[in-house]
Amino acid sequence: MEKTTIKDVAALAGVSVGTASMAINDSPRISEDTKKLVREAVQKLDYRRNPFARSLSTSFSRTIGCLIPDFQNPFFGELAGYLQEEVDSRGYGLLLGLTNRSCAIEAKAIDKLLDHGVEGLLIVPVDVGPLNLSHLHKLAQNHFPMVFVSSFYKQIPMNYVMTQLQEGSYMLTRHLLEQGYRSIVIVSGDPDQVPFEQRIAGFYQAYREFNLEISPSQIIRASGNSFQGGYEAIEMALRHGKPDAVEAINDVMAMGIISRLKAKGYKVPEDIAVAGYDDLSISGIQETPLSTVKQPLQEMAHEGVSMLFQLIRNREEIQKSIILSPNLVLRKSTER
Amino acid sequence: MEKTTIKDVAALAGVSVGTASMAINDSPRISEDTKKLVREAVQKLDYRRNPFARSLSTSFSRTIGCLIPDFQNPFFGELAGYLQEEVDSRGYGLLLGLTNRSCAIEAKAIDKLLDHGVEGLLIVPVDVGPLNLSHLHKLAQNHFPMVFVSSFYKQIPMNYVMTQLQEGSYMLTRHLLEQGYRSIVIVSGDPDQVPFEQRIAGFYQAYREFNLEISPSQIIRASGNSFQGGYEAIEMALRHGKPDAVEAINDVMAMGIISRLKAKGYKVPEDIAVAGYDDLSISGIQETPLSTVKQPLQEMAHEGVSMLFQLIRNREEIQKSIILSPNLVLRKSTER
DNA sequence: CTGTTAGCGCGTTCAT
């Protein structure tokens, strides 16, 4: 019962191996009658075609590799889920790789995925630490199908789908300014990476529009993007006096900040307003529901995977990038 | 540059294909000198062995399938991350499948994974809806290597690793009773599934120990295990009068409940205490840090994957189950 | 419409 091959099927159905193969693959060149015969044999023998032999002869693995920074931040988990669904709906499998937010690990993970014969790569970029992208450059040169999702690397400015982060940050900041908040602080991990740069830009844009100055102490850099980063950041921020409002680079950091503020006796939003970015599925069910900027994950996954399959079909495909619109989600944490 | 095969390597190294193969696989039968020669050729040609040919001839895919209910609840994301790491550390790849909390979808997802040639299955069981497990029975009969993680199906009582949920629930309930809480309500989605049964049992155990009665209205069943379920559940609970404390079946539900209680004007824990289960990485950074029962995910993943690889090596391996101890994590949400 | 056959790239015997 371990090794029933197409030969057995062919024998039982009384046809040749080739015919059996075409029948199984529903080729139009085979008559309905023999197809039925073959189907029955398949049923009876509980036959399942050998994917390796298949891949060997077609050179398609029907497999995509997916690189995720980590699963502590639910953002990546949710995104991974949508990516899996999209890939699955195209009859492909999704091989997971973890980069642990490190370029070196990303390189190794990609290497392993390639060793498994993935036809393309969905890469959620690492967002902290120094960037050594030689592994990606080699792939890019070879036009290996890959798409960057939710962010991209400046050194490899191609084939990505993400939200217009600057605009989101702009909308959010603008809203806060309109509400009368004035000393707003923006908080993140590594300011060299794309996501933070774009958000900072939106932040400046809004302030400029209001003809207001920004002092350097309003830009806070913590050592990471997780809630610990939020803890650090809020301590740093408070040293320069109490801000009106805090914008965190993501929802998890925002939660860390709210938690810390509450522990220190501040009320949110009465004393200090806090906003996040992402709109995780848990962000709306916080004790103080979180104002944030929604990233349309499902759409992002859909567009990213579509793009990847285009590249797989035609590697020379013109390189594009898709930029989705963010949505302001206003909840209690910034109410005035 | 697409199709450099072992032939090219052998040619460049000036050896036969067979020798090249052994050299690449570091066989002791090949001399250091020729190995070096081959290594250099591999380097120069940027050779990468064809996984399909390899799998075809060895009949190992070096791939494991993993079934996850969904990625809305961060519990599953975190678990998936640890599983990936464990599988990866053994040189295997992790193919993801989503069951969307439905048995029918689980069956299809498993079928697809098998079509990809996975050598084993890590299954995080579906926890709602009716259970039709014929697909799993067939696999079980064939001794196909599979391990259930974080829960199991009663109809297939084998090869699972989970935490002693009853004990966790018992410890938690006991603690609440010791604190003086008396009308405690326990809340979940589908009470027919293993996790809820075990937790209920722990709940009863604690009450029994205190010689207290439990009224049916203390056991609340919502339509699902997510935060919406929490919303429903708390409405139902309040209809029978205000409870002292609420135990949710997982942290996400607990968050939903706290959020709802706050919106209704209740204070947590002053008016109603709330506890969860799981100890997600975000549970400690809630505005009111959440009391909960920690499930040791990393250990669970480690044990589960170890067990799976034992089964892969020897399908007739005696069936076991590993039960890990939960840990009570007391935070603000149940303080008195 | 169907049967025959030649690879796909690698691992693994046998010989040498």
Next chain:
DNA sequence: ATGAACGCGCTAACAG
């Protein structure tokens, strides 16, 4: 220690 040859299971091109 190394080379030659075969087979893994399947697809596709070619015949008929």
